[in-house]
């Protein structure tokens with residue numbers, strides 16, 4: 554089994570008497586309230602999905618991640634994992650060694666051991682991470698909305714956030730690693746998605762699956778931009794696809810509780826390291842991975858892997874082109890494998906997909922499996938979903 558990043562799978566979930574003691578302690582501590590984005594980071598920290606991180610970043614890790622794409626100890630790490638507070642809360646937290654962390658409803662979830670309270674430059678962070686501080690970028694907009702101080706230190710979680718929702722798909726890194734071992738998978742490819750899976754994605758997943766033992770279909774379960782399709786609808790699309798078009802013993806569907814940053818290349822590395830912690834040996838990186846708008850070049854998320862030594866990341870990226878159905882080839886292909894012209898290709902943009910669904914039409918079979926189309930069709934009919942396909 555592949556080693557977690559940093560060599561050891563972190564576990565910051567307390568149970569039994571320890572959890573009860575922390576919960577009692579948390580009732581007496583000053584409280585810092587987390588937004589849903591920070592709660593999903595807390596969940597990732599607790600389960601070891603962010604190994605080797607044991608808590609929110611202190612200044613040394615934070616500064617080196619921004620400038621060098623590494624933790625203070627030199628391990629590759631490309632995105633900040635931080636807890637932001639306003640000035641008033643920062644001054645209060647400076648005076649206490651421990652604080653309770655609560656969700657946006659005020660429910661206490663964890664205890665934070667405060668090691669560092671420091672001011673930071675939000676615009677500089679966005680310029681380094683997203684290559685823009687423009688308000689049109691959802692990641693930069695989020696960073697600009699946060700408090701201008703950061704609080705760092707290890708966390709201990711006594712109540713798992715979001716534990717009830719979609720619980721069947723909430724598998725921790727320790728769980729997926731156990732399942733991979735039980736199934737005898739030595740090599741596993743991870744697939745990151747925040748969108749319904751169309752045939753182009755299925756083709757890429759299956760191309761990768763030809764050379765490894767198993768596929769971890771690992772959709773984002775945390776915060777995404779408001780126009781991305783709801784998690785419930787996406788899960789029903791994945792279920793429809795897996796049930797009808799994959800061998801059941803070669804695929805595992807589980808949620809990645811992380812929130813989307815839309816940091817393109819830096820997020821591609823981040824996504825790969827997370828999947829390594831979940832036990833994947835390979836990770837699919839498509840064109841414009843984790844991109845948004847036109848802030849990154851189409852291949853930047855693939856090129857960034859060459860900035861690290863192969864052994865440093867410890868997980869092998871698999872680079873893919875956009876795929877499509879070609880009428881001349883009579884099958885799925887990409888520009889690497891098909892020499893026919895654009896007129897032979899069945900490709901729909903997100904805008905076109907939405908237009909078809911809004912008008913009550915059927916998506917072409919060459920583009921979307923009918924079982925997946927039916928889920929989207931029904932969801933659009935109920936107006937449960939916004940834009941983005």
Ligand SMILES: [Zn+2]
Pocket residue numbers: 879880881882883886891892893897
């Ligand atoms: Zn062709």
